[in-house]
Amino acid sequence: MVKIYYDNDVTYDAVKDKVIAVIGYGSQGRAQASNMKDSGLNVIVGLRPEGKSWKLAVEEGHEVKTIEEAAKEADIIHLLIPDEVQPTVYRKYIEKHLTEGKTLSFSHGYNIHYKFIVPPENVNVTMVAPKSPGAMVRKTYLEGFGVPGLVAVYQDYTGEALNIALGMAKAIGLTRVGVIETTFREETETDLFGEQVVLCGGVTELIKAAFETLVEAGYSPEMAYFETCHELKLIVDLIYQKGLKGMWENVSNTAEYGGLTRRKRIINEESRKAMKEILKEIQDGRFAKEWSLENIAGKPHLNALRRLEEEHEIEKVGKKLRKMCGLEK
Numbered sequence: 397m398v399k400i401y402y403d404n405d406v407t408y409d410a411v412k413d414k415v416i417a418v419i420g421y422g423s424q425g426r427a428q429a430s431n432m433k434d435s436g437l438n439v440i441v442g443l444r445p446e447g448k449s450w451k452l453a454v455e456e457g458h459e460v461k462t463i464e465e466a467a468k469e470a471d472i473i474h475l476l477i478p479d480e481v482q483p484t485v486y487r488k489y490i491e492k493h494l495t496e497g498k499t500l501s502f503s504h505g506y507n508i509h510y511k512f513i514v515p516p517e518n519v520n521v522t523m524v525a526p527k528s529p530g531a532m533v534r535k536t537y538l539e540g541f542g543v544p545g546l547v548a549v550y551q552d553y554t555g556e557a558l559n560i561a562l563g564m565a566k567a568i569g570l571t572r573v574g575v576i577e578t579t580f581r582e583e584t585e586t587d588l589f590g591e592q593v594v595l596c597g598g599v600t601e602l603i604k605a606a607f608e609t610l611v612e613a614g615y616s617p618e619m620a621y622f623e624t625c626h627e628l629k630l631i632v633d634l635i636y637q638k639g640l641k642g643m644w645e646n647v648s649n650t651a652e653y654g655g656l657t658r659r660k661r662i663i664n665e666e667s668r669k670a671m672k673e674i675l676k677e678i679q680d681g682r683f684a685k686e687w688s689l690e691n692i693a694g695k696p697h698l699n700a701l702r703r704l705e706e707e708h709e710i711e712k713v714g715k716k717l718r719k720m721c722g723l724e725k
């Protein structure tokens with residue numbers, strides 16, 4: 397059974413007198429720094445002066461310093477820059493200021509789990525990970541609620557590592573919903589699996605394959621877009637709010653029968669075998685090694701794939717229809 401923490405289980409005792417340096421002000425950094433500051437914690441933001449986040453973080457009321465100055469001043473260094481740049485930034489600006497008793501904190505266990513970052517033994521290493529994109533972390537906090545989250549401890553040098561992670565989770569708004577205690581390994585491997593197989597990889601390929609099938613058969617791209625992309629959100633919202641059973645209850649009996657009898661022709665033994673292979677590549681470090689090499693080479697494969705994705709017909713028709721629905725300008 398997993399341990400789940402709520403607001404009443406957590407105090408700010410372990411974090412209220414500490415300086416928390418949030419390194420990065422992107423998707424997660426902006427939301428988490430702003431939530432923790434609004435919850436009354438001592439937050440500073442560490443950024444590169446030449447980058448575009450600096451001005452925004454200042455405009456939004458944060459005390460902004462260079463990454464090195466922030467790391468030096470902080471008791472807790474919360475690393476919220478892209479996973480692939482964390483090791484270089486850590487070695488260049490953070491390692492020398494990670495002195496005895498400080499805490500190195502993450503929102504994804506990736507670099508610790510795969511040992512791209514190896515911190516000294518005399519510090520805490522913790523994780524606070526919202527299970528949501530950053531924009532929702534901020535939006536739901538401002539609405540008085542939050543998103544669910546995870547905490548994990550990799551190293552507990554001072555004996556207060558878990559309470560530090562939980563205090564930060566509370567300040568971000570995560571304990572308003574519920575925070576599961578996990579491990580760096582479990583978070584990293586399940587997060588990578590989820591984003592590759594379902595949330596980002598699987599779902600986009602399913603959408604594109606279905607869209608192309610309809611368009612190639614002579615149906616209009618507009619009809620194909622509504623059917624394979626637009627309505628997907630409405631169905632996913634039903635699953636999110638009411639579970640699979642609730643979704644089935646809300647669609648027509650015709651949709652229910654058609655879906656239940658046809659779905660295994662799409663996701664079948666071969667797809668399950670591929671899922672297991674993808675999981676194995678995550679578990680044995682092959683994916684992490686491949687991603688590192690891709691970065692060393694300057695992301696050529698990722699850039700080519702980004703271009704192909706942007707040029708797909710679904711993006712053109714999607715832009716037009718999202719504008720029509722008032723979702724985009």
Ligand SMILES: NC(=O)C1=CN([C@@H]2O[C@H](COP(=O)(O)OP(=O)(O)OC[C@H]3O[C@@H](n4cnc5c(N)ncnc54)[C@H](OP(=O)(O)O)[C@@H]3O)[C@@H](O)[C@H]2O)C=CC1
Binds near residue numbers: 530
């Ligand atoms: N995105 C998400 O919703 C989720 C992310 N996570 C994890 O959170 C962490 C942060 O991810 P995310 O918020 O997506 O990151 P972002 O890509 O949004 O981070 C952007 C920030 O990183 C800074 N940055 C980028 N490159 C560098 C660099 N070379 N040197 C210094 N600063 C740099 C940018 O500064 P500048 O303006 O100067 O370019 C900017 O402030 C990751 O570990 C990720 O796995 C976890 C859960 C969900």
Ligand SMILES: CC[C@](O)(C(C)=O)C(=O)O
Binds near residue numbers: 527528591595
């Ligand atoms: C689903 C993608 C994610 O894992 C996330 C928002 O949780 C990420 O790395 O961005």
Ligand SMILES: [Mg+2]
Binds near residue numbers: 527528587591
């Ligand atoms: Mg995730």
Ligand SMILES: [Mg+2]
Binds near residue numbers: 504
């Ligand atoms: Mg992820």
